[in-house]
Amino acid sequence: MDKQPILQVNNLGISFSQYTKGLHRVDLKVITNLDVELYEGEILAVVGSSGSGKSLLAHAILGILPDNAVTEGEIYYNGKLLTPEDMERLRGDEIALIPQSVNYLDPLQQVGKQIKITIKDHEHQDEVVSDIFQRYGLKKEVENYYPFQLSGGMARKVLLAMALVSDSKVIIADEPTPGLDEASINEVLKDFRDIADTGRAVMMITHDIQAALKIADKIAIFYAGTTLETANAADFEGDGSRLRHPYTKALNRALPSNEFVPVAGTQPLPNELPHGCLYSDRCPKKTKKCEVERPRLKEIRDGKVRCLYAT
Amino acid sequence: MMEQVERIQVPQGPLFKFGVREKAIIAIGLFATVFIVILIAGSLIPEDSLDVDLYNIFASPSLAHPFGTDWVGTDMLLRTITGLYLSMKIGIFCAVTSAIIAVLLGIAGPIFGGKIDYVISWLVDLVLSVPHTLVIILVSIACGGGLTGIVIGVTVTHWTSLTRVIRAEVMQVKEMEYTKISRKFGKSKLFIAREHVFPHVIPQLVVGTVLIFPHAILHEASITFLGFGLPPHEPAIGVILSESMKYLTSGKWWLAFFPGASLVLVSMMVENIGRNIEKIINQKTAYM
Amino acid sequence: MRLRAEEISFKYNNNDKYILEDIDFSIESGEVVGLLAPSGYGKTTLAKILAGYEKPTSGQVVLEGCESRNNGYAPVQLIFQHPEKAVNPKWKMRKILSEAGMPPQELIDAMGIKESWMDRWPTELSGGELQRFCCIRVLSEQTKFIIADEMTTMLDAITQAQIWNVVLTYAKKHNIGVVVISHDACLINKVCDRVVSLTGDKRDVISPHIETNQISASC
Numbered sequence: 024m025d026k027q028p029i030l031q032v033n034n035l036g037i038s039f040s041q042y043t044k045g046l047h048r049v050d051l052k053v054i055t056n057l058d059v060e061l062y063e064g065e066i067l068a069v070v071g072s073s074g075s076g077k078s079l080l081a082h083a084i085l086g087i088l089p090d091n092a093v094t095e096g097e098i099y100y101n102g103k104l105l106t107p108e109d110m111e112r113l114r115g116d117e118i119a120l121i122p123q124s125v126n127y128l129d130p131l132q133q134v135g136k137q138i139k140i141t142i143k144d145h146e147h148q149d150e151v152v153s154d155i156f157q158r159y160g161l162k163k164e165v166e167n168y169y170p171f172q173l174s175g176g177m178a179r180k181v182l183l184a185m186a187l188v189s190d191s192k193v194i195i196a197d198e199p200t201p202g203l204d205e206a207s208i209n210e211v212l213k214d215f216r217d218i219a220d221t222g223r224a225v226m227m228i229t230h231d232i233q234a235a236l237k238i239a240d241k242i243a244i245f246y247a248g249t250t251l252e253t254a255n256a257a258d259f260e261g262d263g264s265r266l267r268h269p270y271t272k273a274l275n276r277a278l279p280s281n282e283f284v285p286v287a288g289t290q291p292l293p294n295e296l297p298h299g300c301l302y303s304d305r306c307p308k309k310t311k312k313c314e315v316e317r318p319r320l321k322e323i324r325d326g327k328v329r330c331l332y333a334t
Numbered sequence: 335m336m337e338q339v340e341r342i343q344v345p346q347g348p349l350f351k352f353g354v355r356e357k358a359i360i361a362i363g364l365f366a367t368v369f370i371v372i373l374i375a376g377s378l379i380p381e382d383s384l385d386v387d388l389y390n391i392f393a394s395p396s397l398a399h400p401f402g403t404d405w406v407g408t409d410m411l412l413r414t415i416t417g418l419y420l421s422m423k424i425g426i427f428c429a430v431t432s433a434i435i436a437v438l439l440g441i442a443g444p445i446f447g448g449k450i451d452y453v454i455s456w457l458v459d460l461v462l463s464v465p466h467t468l469v470i471i472l473v474s475i476a477c478g479g480g481l482t483g484i485v486i487g488v489t490v491t492h493w494t495s496l497t498r499v500i501r502a503e504v505m506q507v508k509e510m511e512y513t514k515i516s517r518k519f520g521k522s523k524l525f526i527a528r529e530h531v532f533p534h535v536i537p538q539l540v541v542g543t544v545l546i547f548p549h550a551i552l553h554e555a556s557i558t559f560l561g562f563g564l565p566p567h568e569p570a571i572g573v574i575l576s577e578s579m580k581y582l583t584s585g586k587w588w589l590a591f592f593p594g595a596s597l598v599l600v601s602m603m604v605e606n607i608g609r610n611i612e613k614i615i616n617q618k619t620a621y622m
Numbered sequence: 623m624r625l626r627a628e629e630i631s632f633k634y635n636n637n638d639k640y641i642l643e644d645i646d647f648s649i650e651s652g653e654v655v656g657l658l659a660p661s662g663y664g665k666t667t668l669a670k671i672l673a674g675y676e677k678p679t680s681g682q683v684v685l686e687g688c689e690s691r692n693n694g695y696a697p698v699q700l701i702f703q704h705p706e707k708a709v710n711p712k713w714k715m716r717k718i719l720s721e722a723g724m725p726p727q728e729l730i731d732a733m734g735i736k737e738s739w740m741d742r743w744p745t746e747l748s749g750g751e752l753q754r755f756c757c758i759r760v761l762s763e764q765t766k767f768i769i770a771d772e773m774t775t776m777l778d779a780i781t782q783a784q785i786w787n788v789v790l791t792y793a794k795k796h797n798i799g800v801v802v803i804s805h806d807a808c809l810i811n812k813v814c815d816r817v818v819s820l821t822g823d824k825r826d827v828i829s830p831h832i833e834t835n836q837i838s839a840s841c
């Protein structure tokens with residue numbers, strides 16, 4: 024591929040230094056060997072189960088992890104290695120986060136004012152805000168609301184509007200769909216598609232693979248703190264035989280719209296990770312080699328996969 | 335081979351990597367030691383060591399008498415420690431008693447609800463709405479003054495805020511899904527209060543109790559200073575301070591300065607212990 | 623045995639608008655019934671009413687063929703959407719699991735719960751892992767009906783299939799009725815014998831055959 028990714032995460036690892044008992048501290052490795060690439064005009068969905076730490080990826084890119092977190096690996100933006108200072112400069116300007124809930128807004132400031140902070144063009148702030156409000160069907164007076172006055176749907180739109188007016192090139196949406204019904208989900212998803220079509224890059228972090236499949240160009244499958252596969256959305260069509268990793272195949276088969284068959288076992292906990300491949304304890308194709316060697320990411324059929332035997 | 339536990343030990347160099355817990359524990363340990371030393375010292379000072387020494391009255395601070403001496407030549411350091419010892423005993427007693435009242439009322443209100451809760455909330459509001467000092471003076475006089483009077487007075491006024499905190503916590507836990515599920519499993523109210531609610535109250539209780547202490551001793555001292563608390567023959571800080579007022583204008587600053595500063599320092603230390611315990615117990619900061 | 627809701631209406635305060643109005647619903651033992659409704663329709667409220675967590679403003683819920691027990695283990699059990707709120711954060715997993723008695727080891731194994739999880743705190747496990755505990759807790763001889771309110775909405779597809787598999791197998795074996803509340807038509811289509819759709823301001827009970835066909839078209 025000759026196109027250069029706007030955002031590239033290489034071999035990211037995040038661990039937390041935590042107390043267990045008394046003064047005994049352990050490093051809890053929550054994310055290991057995670058690779059993600061994001062291109063302009065594209066939607067990448069990072070799909071993984073809830074509570075598995077995938078939001079940390081967004082927090083790592085923005086540089087807003089808590090103090091007891093230790094990161095390794097590299098994050099490149101436009102081909103340039105990001106330092107913590109860069110992250111601070113870029114976040115909100117070039118890289119915007121659409122957080123999970125209005126709890127991320129300042130509860131004591133009117134939403135209109137909060138949106139205006141993110142607009143660089145100070146002279147036309149008012150017009151930009153009223154334009155975007157009109158586009159999302161938000162009434163003028165919503166500008167004067169405080170976050171607690173927003174209904175669920177309004178809140179979503181305000182958060183979305185905030186990311187849009189910022190002229191950011193990369194938008195990261197953290198779990199944008201929970202609590203919405205089918206119609207609202209479709210609306211949100213359509214918005215993301217529109218955003219991507221204007222040439223921006225969208226990373227959607229979600230547990231809902233069905234929602235992701237509707238709009239994403241690429242799907243990164245997040246499992247036990249790593250990405251096992253990056254597939255094109257089209258690979259999921261049909262019987263999923265174009266998918267590369269055994270886990271992705273199993274995930275596709277487990278969908279209620281497909282066969283709804285489970286796989287025994289569970290995702291390993293952060294401090295019980297298998298020594299070799301992270302999926303080795305549940306994998307039907309497992310060999311001795313899988314138990315000792317962590318597979319490297321390799322490129323197969325225009326996608327990436329972390330499996331020794333993927334074809 | 336599989337299931338291999340990946341626990342990496344953090345190098346625990348005691349000098350270069352201090353987490354929240356280490357810092358908190360060091361602070362607590364340090365202040366608690368000072369606290370206990372004062373307590374022990376206070377209990378070891380015999381009554382007759384507060385001797386009259388008329389050759390040595392109003393000595394300013396020196397090596398022999400670091401805190402100076404008073405109008406009858408008694409060593410002020412000894413008087414201060416004895417005073418602190420008494421204050422601390424009163425403080426501990428009031429804090430513990432207030433905390434017991436707070437737990438009982440704070441849990442009983444929401445659990446039984448209805449009129450009981452109403453009465454308890456009304457009592458809390460009533461006590462909180464009148465200035466503490468005033469209530470303590472009134473209660474203290476009504477109970478015949480002296481040690482008993484001041485202890486009852488301080489206790490009666492200090493259980494309220496902790497009761498409110500505990501009541502709020504209980505109300506919240508009571509509405510949690512896991513508590514309601516427990517009801518559907520056929521668990522009794524007593525089981526829920528003991529197993530579900532109480533563990534959530536403990537942190538607030540411990541911190542709250544410790545934080546009542548500085549309030550209690552400062553109130554005791556100020557009431558005594560005003561002349562409504564402990565009688566003049568008691569070795570209390572409040573008595574020392576009010577006595578020193580007579581000599582301040584003649585430049586005997588040490589009579590008030592050292593006892594007063596010691597009392598404030600003890601209060602600040604205990605306050606600090608409370609804050610640090612909070613850091614360790616609070617789930618948000620405890621694991622970092 | 624039959625769980626029946628008769629003309630249930632619900633509103634929070636006297637002046638508020640009704641959240642639910644004149645809902646009739648019934649389910650037999652051993653049946654798996656899907657409840658399909660758009661968000662904001664009051665599905666969660668209905669679930670809570672059916673399980674006895676809320677009292678309806680008018681109407682009643684009856685459990686036919688079961689002597690009423692006021693304080694014991696409730697024959698109708700609700701499984702919530704967010705497992706992290708349904709477990710006491712101050713309890714370890716073993717205590718949480720055995721609150722209503724320790725479930726048999728076969729069930730624990732079938733659910734994929736590992737022994738090493740038992741001595742952990744809830745915050746150390748992910749939503750999918752916690753929900754396994756919450757489900758297994760209500761799989762008991764005394765449970766006659768299970769209300770699953772968006773039980774697997776927040777979970778990944780494999781965990782979802784795993785949990786449903788265990789719950790449905792147990793329900794069939796012990797003749798437990800299951801009400802499946804979900805926004806996911808495909809899921810409902812997959813697991814339910816019959817679907818009830820609550821839409822618009824009119825509720826209509828649609829026969830399984832027709833509804834199933836309608837759903838398959840959209841899946």
